[in-house]
Amino acid sequence: MKKIKFWPRSLRLQMILMMLGTIILVQAGSLSVGNYLKERYTEDVVISYLSTSIRTLRAAVSQVPAENRAKFIEEASQKKWRLWSRQLPQDTRFTQSFRSTPADQGRSSNMHGPGRDRHDYPSGDIRNSLRNLINHLNRELNDGTRVGLSRGEEPRIYISLMPQLNENDNTVIREWLVIPLDRIEPPNIEAIIIAWLSINLLLIALAAGFAWHITRPLTRLKTAADQLAQGRPERVTPAGPTETRVLGESFNAMLDALEEAKVVQQTLLAGLPHDLKSPLARMWLRLEMTDDLSLKEGMRNDVQDMQHMIDQFIGYVRGSDPGTYTLAKLELNTWLDERVSSWEGAGSPVFLKHMPAAKAFVNADTLALGRLLDNLISNALKHGKPPVEVDMQMENRQAVISVCDHGNGIPPERRTEALRAFSRLDSARTLTGSVGLGLALANSIVKAHHGSLELRNSETGGLHVKITLPLVS
Incomplete structure (x- = not known):
């Protein structure tokens, strides 16, 4: 299997990168699902309620005498909305949606007049965020109602109170509901981004802390293993999850077994030469008492070799114990x-x-x-x-x-x-x-x-x- 060239070899870094990747994938999936629900459900519900509210408002206003409608609108909206009872200004952008025949749709698609082209608003203008909403709302209000956005410096929404079936005859429309947008501020994207980054940094810090908590016992075990290889065994304190605790306990048990084997070996190596000294001394004594020179010379060499072996045992026992x-x-x-x-x-x-x-x-x-x-x-x-x-x-x-x-x-x-x-x-x-x-x-x-x-x-x-x-x- 081919190894990833830039993939870190450290277990701690691998865990941090894997958790970071998981966080990014989960957030990307959440954003995708949220955006899907927003487009498929939330916006549909908002458009449905707005269109119903506009129809209800238009029906209510139609029951009020013409001379009292402006006052009714101000009182009902607590002086936030107002009523236009004159010709609509030329800086208004509106889109009309009404029931039409295929021939009417053809004439509408060929129409190029003021307000029909796309207008770019300044950066940060709330009308940039409402443009899609107005388009969806106009498609929902298919009874001739018009909803438009102003082009001037003051952001406003225009809603016709009376349906107009002929889109080319704008002079017939006399009453429009005007909703100012200057009091509505767009969402603070910078604050949202800062909050999102802060949450991500917090999650990364938690991931790094979790990886450190998991790998710290393994790092201690690695250090202890290196010391054991250098002849300086040292016990570890079992810590971390169950698996690393059991691993630490097993390592300590291995050290105990090695120490016990070492003690047995040293005891054996130390005791054996000591036990052999007395018989060897007696052999030296008998060797000196014999008169056979050829036997004496051969036995002397054997005894010297035995003495040399014993000296090696004693030297090894003394030298191998730090x-x-x-x-x-x-x-x-x-x-x-x-x-x-x-x-x-x-x-x-x-x-x-x-x-x-x-x-x-x-x-x-x-x-x-x-x-x-x-x-x-x-x-x-x-x-x-x-x-x-x-x-x-x-x-x-x-x-x-x-x-x-x-x-x-x-x-x-x-x-x-x-x-x-x-x-x-x-x-x-x-x-x-x-x-x-x-x-x-x-x-x-x-x-x-x-x-x-x-x-x-x-x-x-x-x-x-x-x-x-x-x-x-």
């Missing part, structure tokens, strides 16, 4: 130079290739970091080929320590496996007493110091172990 670390500010330049010099002083082919002039400081446990470097150098000497080169660089507020040998390296497809505990890449390592804890211990120590360890090939083809540690001020 709770036992005592972190302090450490000048890495001097410390690294001293560690490499101690190997050189012991006659090992280990060399410090490069050291930056600037001082590098890290938060580290000196014993754990020393165990890390010694482990890597020892591993390079045993499983690679000398010389072993140690290098230090400073990149992007990080200290980068490299340990390289001149052996055959580790194939890329097996490097992840090499970092696992009890992983031995070749069966020959069992002859040297290796149990596959060296690189796993190094990786655990680096993670406990908030750093990273990477395996790669060196320029000479050997194994290149790259350690990155964050610098401090």
Whole structure:
């Protein structure tokens, strides 16, 4: 399935956009339905009532004597309307609708006189809003009644009180009901738009708050998962909807299970070497008491291998528990130079290739970091080929320590496996007493110091172990 190019990958943004789109679609549908009802129902009802009112008014006025009609109109409308009893002014635009024959309709369609053409009113004039209403009203009043809009500066509506069957004889019409429109103000569109925008902004804010409420527990879980991957597990507080609460509880249960397994592993690794020390000591004693030199030499090598395995177990248990670390500010330049010099002083082919002039400081446990470097150098000497080169660089507020040998390296497809505990890449390592804890211990120590360890090939083809540690001020 092809992905949308500009669709955000964040769940929070996706939820906000989806809710915003839903709001827009619902409002568009509501406006469409409202407009349909307005055209199909509301306007029809208004036109029907207006036409009925006009017929009723015309019938009532026809019962009043001619000399009293103007006064009757003023009293009935509380002096808001008035009656014209003279010739209609020339600035009036009117449309007549009456029952006619097809021939009359033909003559009407060919008529071009004053007031028959479309007139444009100033912007904001209420007559712009009433134009369609007048047209619908004239079509409804099909008994000869005329309804018209004035063209002058003063907006007015003219309604003929007596039906006129001959549209060309305007001089016969003497009485028109005049309704001033200057007191009627068109709806305030700006206020409506501002209210509509305010409601939309409020809905968007509510959508953003809802999305934040939903995704905040997921963000916390993601942070906790990252910390777990870095060797710093931290429990989360279940929050949000039921699904995210259950997910948080499951995550905490997983942490508890991992912690329990870790405790069992550390107990096993710590207890086993301790239990083996006494039999091993007795073996050393019996070995020294024997007189068979060939047997003595073979047993000595086996016991040394067993002692080496036990030391690896003990070192792994101590080094893989960050709770036992005592972190302090450490000048890495001097410390690294001293560690490499101690190997050189012991006659090992280990060399410090490069050291930056600037001082590098890290938060580290000196014993754990020393165990890390010694482990890597020892591993390079045993499983690679000398010389072993140690290098230090400073990149992007990080200290980068490299340990390289001149052996055959580790194939890329097996490097992840090499970092696992009890992983031995070749069966020959069992002859040297290796149990596959060296690189796993190094990786655990680096993670406990908030750093990273990477395996790669060196320029000479050997194994290149790259350690990155964050610098401090």
